[in-house]
Amino acid sequence: MKNWIDIHHLSDQLKDYKEVDKKAAWSVVEAQTTGRSSNIRVLAHWQKIAAVACILLVSILVFRYNTTMEPRKEYTGMADSNIRLNDGSEVILDKKGKLTYLAQRSVLLDGRAYFDIAPDQTAPFTVDIFHGKVTVLGTEFNINTRKDQSQIYVTEGKVKCSFNNHDYLLTVGDMLTINGDKVLSSKQPSVKPDTWKNKVLRFENHSLHYVLESIADYYELKLVLPDKKNVDACKINTTFENEPVDRVLKELEILTGLSYELSAQNLIIKSFKC
Numbered sequence: 470m471k472n473w474i475d476i477h478h479l480s481d482q483l484k485d486y487k488e489v490d491k492k493a494a495w496s497v498v499e500a501q502t503t504g505r506s507s508n509i510r511v512l513a514h515w516q517k518i519a520a521v522a523c524i525l526l527v528s529i530l531v532f533r534y535n536t537t538m539e540p541r542k543e544y545t546g547m548a549d550s551n552i553r554l555n556d557g558s559e560v561i562l563d564k565k566g567k568l569t570y571l572a573q574r575s576v577l578l579d580g581r582a583y584f585d586i587a588p589d590q591t592a593p594f595t596v597d598i599f600h601g602k603v604t605v606l607g608t609e610f611n612i613n614t615r616k617d618q619s620q621i622y623v624t625e626g627k628v629k630c631s632f633n634n635h636d637y638l639l640t641v642g643d644m645l646t647i648n649g650d651k652v653l654s655s656k657q658p659s660v661k662p663d664t665w666k667n668k669v670l671r672f673e674n675h676s677l678h679y680v681l682e683s684i685a686d687y688y689e690l691k692l693v694l695p696d697k698k699n700v701d702a703c704k705i706n707t708t709f710e711n712e713p714v715d716r717v718l719k720e721l722e723i724l725t726g727l728s729y730e731l732s733a734q735n736l737i738i739k740s741f742k743c
Contacts, residue, residue, distance in 0.1 A: 544568040546580065557587035558594060561666045565689070571597070581613040581689070583666040600647040601632035610639075611663035613689075619647045622662040660686050668711040677703035677725055677741060688714045690736040703743040 544552050546564040553559050556574055566580025574589065577597040586594045588607025596603040598614035598621075608626025613619070621630050622644040630637045630645055632652065637645055642657040660682045664670065670687055672680050678694075678701050685692035703725050709717050714731065721727045726742030 542570045544570075556589065556592075556594075559585040563665060578612055578614055580615070581611075581665065583609070583611050583663055585609045601630060604629045604631065611666070613662065617648065620662060621645045622658070624663060662686060670709040670717070672705045672707055674704050674706055676701045677705060677721075677727075677743070680705045680721070681736070681738060684714065684717060685736050688736075690714070690731075691734055693735060693737040695738060695740065701743075703741065 544560075544562060544567070546562040546566040549568075550562055550564065551559070552562060552568065554570075554574075554576075558574070560568060560576075561583040562568055563581035566578065566582050568582060569577040569579075571577055574592050574594045575597075576595075579599075584594075584596070584605075586605050586607050586609070590606055594605050594607075596605075596612060598612060598619050599616055600614065600619040603610075603612065603621060605626065605628045608628060609624045610626075610628050611620075611622040611624065621628065621639060623639045623641055625641060628639050630639065630647075632647055633650065635652075637652070637654065639645055644655045644658050644662065646653045646655070659679065664683065665687050670683060672683070675683075681692055681694075684690070705721075705724065707720065707724070709720075714736075718727065718729060718731060718736075722729075726740075728739040728741065730737040730739065
């Protein structure tokens with residue numbers, strides 16, 4: 470009896486029930502799924518375009534990277550004495566020197582080199598040395614940099630040397646020498662620091678002191694003169710073309726009676742007879 474009462478009550482609650490229109494319901498579901506599929510197809514289309522664009526961009530960057538990089542990253546004077554960089558700049562590297570290519574118009578130098586920089590007002594050329602950095606737009610200059618000392622000499626244009634948070638502007642004939650924390654600036658040195666690049670030492674009626682200073686600079690030796698300097702009455706007229714230092718000194722020994730000691734770093738002059 471109770472079951473019949475429950476059924477009666479349920480029938481009252483379901484008196485407003487209407488049969489579901491299955492076709493209409495499926496039409497709504499299909500419309501929603503069709504729109505979603507369309508959106509998915511559009512998204513996939515744009516993803517393909519984005520992927521192609523990324524591949525194209527990477528290809529362009531790789532191409533530009535390969536065309537701007539130097540064929541070699543490191544140069545040594547024994548193998549590469551005359552170097553032409555990708556921007557058109559030219560470097561003469563001494564046989565003991567090493568030049569490392571860092572980036573477009575940026576190099577690192579250890580040793581001695583002469584630079585002829587291609588002008589570019591928008592992209593300064595920089596040389597990292599043991600004592601700071603040299604910055605130029607387009608000029609010619611000589612650098613000799615070692616752990617104990619760096620020397621910059623300008624033969625054309627202007628350069629800026631940055632050292633210990635201070636900038637030094639150099640023009641034609643200026644030479645800057647940095648030894649430890651000491652900075653010495655000089656104008657038109659008697660012995661030109663760039664003579665080595667021609668591999669020729671030419672003397673025309675020069676004093677022996679000048680010749681010895683030039684030889685020491687050319688061969689990167691420390692010159693030690695007698696405590697009591699002789700009166701330099703010697704006048705030297707000779708030319709040395711890419712000759713070893715011992716042969717050069719032997720000729721001077723014949724010409725002037727020069728007495729000396731030679732080591733890997735030092736040229737010690739004991740006496741001479743003129």
